[in-house]
C-alpha cells in the first residue's frame with residue numbers, strides 16, 4: 478500500500494512540474510496523475526478498511542470516512558473515464 482501511494486505521489490509531482498513548466502504534454506500528465514492517484518487512493522483505503530475488519534466500517538475509527546471521501550474523487554473534476562479519454566486523445570495526437 479505504501480509503495481502504491483508513493484508511486485501515485487511521484488506521478489502527481491511529475492505532473493505538477495509539467496504544469497509549472499507549461500510543457501506540451503502537461504494535460505496528459507495531469508490527467509494521468511488524477512486518474513492514477515484517485516484510483517490508487519481508493520484501492521489502498523479499501524484495503525485499509527478491510528484490514529480493520531468490522532471496526533473499519535464503524536464510525537469509531539476514521540478509516541470509514543477516508544473510504545467515503547476517496548470515493549467521490551473518481552467522479553469529481555472530470556471522471557476517471559473522461560481522464561482516460563483525455564490521455565488517449567493526447568497520445569493519438571503524437
Ligand SMILES: Cc1cc2nc3c(=O)[nH]c(=O)nc-3n(C[C@H](O)[C@H](O)[C@H](O)COP(=O)(O)OP(=O)(O)OC[C@H]3O[C@@H](n4cnc5c(N)ncnc54)[C@H](O)[C@@H]3O)c2cc1C
Pocket residue numbers: 549552553554555556557558559562
Ligand atoms: C460532491 C460533488 C461536488 C461537485 N462539485 C462541483 C463543482 O464545484 N463544480 C462543478 O462544476 N461540478 C461539480 N460537481 C460535478 C462533477 O464535476 C460531475 O459530477 C462530474 O464531472 C461527472 O459528471 P456527471 O455527474 O454529469 O456524470 P456523467 O457525465 O453523466 O457521467 C456518468 C458516468 O458515465 C461515464 N461517462 C460519461 N461520458 C463517458 C464517455 N464518453 N466514455 C466513457 N464513460 C463516460 C462517467 O465517467 C460516469 O461514470 C460535483 C459533483 C459532486 C458529486
